[in-house]
């Protein structure tokens with residue numbers, strides 16, 4: 082049964098929900114390797130061998146929301162909070178460019194300290210001073226904020242929906258609405274951003290059917306970037322003590338995301354590396370992923386951006402992370418991306434392989 086569905090996937094036939102559920106249930110090592118090999122082949126055919134780097138700047142860990150799985154949730158009084166000032170953010174961006182990054186990702190909790198005016202100023206300053214693509218990951222905002230930030234020069238926006246099961250979404254997000262989040266993802270597309278989203282694997286109560294729906298939702302939303310990382314239980318949240326997601330299931334979802342969406346940008350996530358620091362990123366890069374997001378946040382803040390516990394790469398300086406990343410890319414026979422890694426959906430010609 083699973084062998085037949087694998088053959089169907091290898092013949093490049095469309096996979097339906099029931100096919101995806103079967104493939105997500107693969108346990109047998111040979112079949113698993115067949116799935117990863119196919120994802121790797123489809124990655125090479127569609128986005129080539131280059132690995133694109135995004136320098137991640139986590140500029141504030143304040144958040145007005147209370148998502149049940151997240152260490153930054155506003156009710157977590159045990160977390161020390163920080164905000165980076167504008168000059169410090171600009172210095173960090175400058176360092177990222179000097180190291181060789183072509184894209185910076187500005188990420189924070191939903192923090193109203195960074196008003197529209199402040200964010201517009203920041204985006205314009207970065208665009209004036211640097212040749213960098215800018216990705217924003219600052220949560221849900223009014224539509225006109227997204228429009229003005231795009232006009233100011235922001236190129237990409239990341240907003241994960243975490244699960245496509247509306248009931249599960251509701252249970253985990255006491256102050257967000259599933260329908261609104263999906264509407265925002267559509268706005269971002271309409272405005273012209275390259276849009277990134279993603280899900281968590283192994284959320285309490287999540288089923289294989291939910292994961293299959295997530296993969297189909299990626300395709301229906303026509304996303305440019307898709308992040309897939311394991312849920313990692315945080316001790317200072319209402320769902321502390323729940324089972325975390327697994328490396329194997331995360332890799333299966335990465336592989337099937339590549340097989341179904343074909344030409345999207347897919348990062349090997351830090352959450353996966355946290356579960357398997359020695360080679361989790363390499364495993365994802367050999368199962369369909371083509372992007373890495375090394376941290377360029379000043380080291381003094383990194384431990385405080387505690388979305389989940391025991392995050393990797395919190396003590397290494399940006400320079401070390403850059404060189405470590407290069408080594409990992411070379412070790413699997415791949416190349417560093419030369420440009421900013423624009424979404425293949427936005428480029429007219431096929432990528433170099």
Ligand code: SF4
Pocket residue numbers: 144145146147148151152153154155189190191220
């Ligand atoms: S997941 Fe995002 S919005 Fe939710 S509490 Fe964490 S930082 Fe805030």
